Amino acid sequence: MLEVLGIDPESESVYAALLSGRPVAPDDLARTTGLPPARVRVALRRLQSSGLVGRQHGRPATYVAIDPEVALDGLLLSRQEEIHKARVRAGEFTERFRRAAATRDPAEVIEIVTGSDAVQQRSDQLVRNVRHQLRVFDKPPYHDGGLDPNQPELDLLSRGLTVRAVYDADSIDRPGRQRLVRMWAEAGEQARVLADVPTKMALVDDRLAVLPLRAGSGPDPSPSFVVLHRSAVLDALSALFEALWAVAQPLRPQGVADDAPEALSEQDQLLISLLTAGLPDEAIARQVDLSYRTLQRRLHALMERAGASTRFQLGIHAAANGWVTGAVRKKTGSGGGE
Structure with missing residues (x-):
């Protein structure tokens, strides 16, 4: 001691x-x-x-x-x-x-890290040095199968720092990932989902960015990542994250409390988030733990509740009435009081 x-x-x-x-x-x-x-x-x-x-x-x-x-x-x-x-x-x-x-020479703004162990070590080192916030694009493929509990992020959250993550739809439609996303959300991570995230990436404050050097559909046996230091490119990546964060749908895994649970049930909130993010019905059914037929009945019930005849109209209603964010619209009477 x-x-x-x-x-x-x-x-x-x-x-x-x-x-x-x-x-x-x-x-x-x-x-x-x-x-x-x-x-x-x-x-x-x-x-x-x-x-x-x-x-x-x-x-x-x-x-x-x-x-x-x-x-x-x-x-x-x-x-x-x-x-x-x-x-x-x-x-x-x-x-x-x-x-x-x-x-410095512009080439020195870029650092190349090659090899699974070196990439993991450098990434963990950068995450542990976050001072204010960590911003993440989460997208397959995963060299560890996508089931690493990510202890460095949990440590950040335990220190009260901000972590914001935008998940690719495919990243949460994988066995075991929903459990991890729920764990990170319970720890304080702010999560959103998009149908297609352009690349995996981590932004450490406004100081550094880490992203893969090569795009690909399968895990690279010897991955190469780029670490970008302060530069106009880093500013552009920061702006890209904020733009996609603004249009992504809030993701609240089942079991994570919402600020206004009376808006929709937890399961329906997750269902609406995944629907508006563009996931196919089969993937949504897996994530909300429903059969395909039960999911269709649930969607029809939500459409009736919203007075919508199409899913597009349901999405518009969800955004306008706070179903996506969990906010509840206040009703006012003729006299202007609540």
């Missing part, structure tokens, strides 16, 4: 044994902690140099703990000062890097 202050676990164990306040000899500490006497003496020297224990002369020599409020606070303040200096230095390095980047 105190390793962040430079105190190793064995030294921490010895320090904890001294907190009774009475002087204790090294051999007694060895019996209390279960550590060999030689390692107890090493720990005591470390604790003494850190200002956590004091030695009392005599035969045998004994040791006492220094008040933690004084000793540990001193170490904390010292470590905070070191972190502050490191941040200042990091800022200097960042500024130097940006100045150099402004004069």
Whole structure:
């Protein structure tokens, strides 16, 4: 626990044994902690140099703990000062890097990463360095089968950062993917779906973009990805994401609460989202866990409820009345009150 202050676990164990306040000899500490006497003496020297224990002369020599409020606070303040200096230095390095980047050869804006392991390692590294938000285009093929729980993203969400994902229709119509999409949504991911996403891509804040070098229908045994640094190309990719995000349909997997559940049931919300995103009926039936015949009955019921004679009219009604986003239109009476 105190390793962040430079105190190793064995030294921490010895320090904890001294907190009774009475002087204790090294051999007694060895019996209390279960550590060999030689390692107890090493720990005591470390604790003494850190200002956590004091030695009392005599035969045998004994040791006492220094008040933690004084000793540990001193170490904390010292470590905070070191972190502050490191941040200042990091800022200097960042500024130097940006100045150099402004004069770099344009080819240096592009970084090529090749090989499955290298691509995975670089992608995880970039995601873990997100400062504000991660934006993702999710599209097959998947080199891991598409069933990786994506722990780096879950870590981001647990830290309260924003993750927005636009899923290709094919990406959610795969065995096991709906469970993962639900897990990410429950963790806080904002998800939308499109019939056809142009490419898989990850945007790290406004600093970096990662996308495949080659398009293809099948997994590449030795994939190559491009990492784009700040440039006009990165700005264009950011604008592309925002444009497609604006037209994509919100995706709420079943089991994920909506802000206004009274608008439609969870299952019907998912059904409408997938329908307006352009998925075929067979794929929708699989995603909402209905038989094809039951799906047709459900769609007809929704059309009757919307007063629509075609699916296109149903989509228009869904968008106009908040069925897609889950919002509920407020009804006003003749006097203007709710």
